[in-house]
Amino acid sequence: MSRGKALRISVRFKDDVAIMSLSGKFLAGSDGPFLRQKVKDLTDAGTKKLILDFGGVPYIDSTGLGFLVGSLKTVEEARARLVLSSLNEHVKRILEGLRLSQFFLIAEDEAKALTQLNQEAKPAARPPKPAPPKAKKRPPRKAPQDVED
Numbered sequence: 001m002s003r004g005k006a007l008r009i010s011v012r013f014k015d016d017v018a019i020m021s022l023s024g025k026f027l028a029g030s031d032g033p034f035l036r037q038k039v040k041d042l043t044d045a046g047t048k049k050l051i052l053d054f055g056g057v058p059y060i061d062s063t064g065l066g067f068l069v070g071s072l073k074t075v076e077e078a079r080a081r082l083v084l085s086s087l088n089e090h091v092k093r094i095l096e097g098l099r100l101s102q103f104f105l106i107a108e109d110e111a112k113a114l115t116q117l118n119q120e121a122k123p124a125a126r127p128p129k130p131a132p133p134k135a136k137k138r139p140p141r142k143a144p145q146d147v148e149d
Contacts, residue, residue: 008056009035011042017049017117018042019110023056026064039071043078049117050075053110055086060094068095072103081105085113 007024020038042050052071057064068084075082083105087095095101107113 007035009038011038014114016047017051017114018047019051019053021053021056026057026060026067032063032067032070035067036070036074040074043074043080048078048080050080050082051085051107051110051113051117052082053085053113054088054091055110057091058088060091065094065098065100068100068104081117083107083113083116085110 007022007026010021012019012021020035020042022035039050052068054060072082085107086109087106092101092106095104095106105113105116107116
């Protein structure tokens with residue numbers, strides 16, 4: 001699937017993970033809203049695990065950053081997981097410089113992103129619920145004694 005002149009987008013599935021591969025320069029234009037809608041369509045369809053593969057993206061501008069933040073919000077609202085994979089040094093530096101990298105799961109490549117998503121998806125073992133506290137037995141109340149003056 002392609003949109004605009006600069007950025008190409010393709011979506012494929014590996015088991016229950018949607019992998020959105022991006023290639024080309026991510027510049028201002030219609031790509032951001034289109035991509036944001038594509039992510040929303042995937043989560044609305046029930047996708048709970050999504051990888052954005054930036055392996056073919058040599059450059060990203062503020063539109064691309066807005067897309068990432070908007071996509072993260074969309075994914076979190078759907079209680080889904082998002083991993084960015086295959087970021088080049090330019091894109092990593094921008095994310096780190098703006099302190100956005102702290103909000104995203106980032107993997108070196110697609111295989112590591114898949115591993116990360118599958119590990120994250122496993123429910124953590126919950127400790128057993130504690131037993132309700134036992135009622136303490138109160139000593140019987142003593143009847144008030146009559147006091148004579």
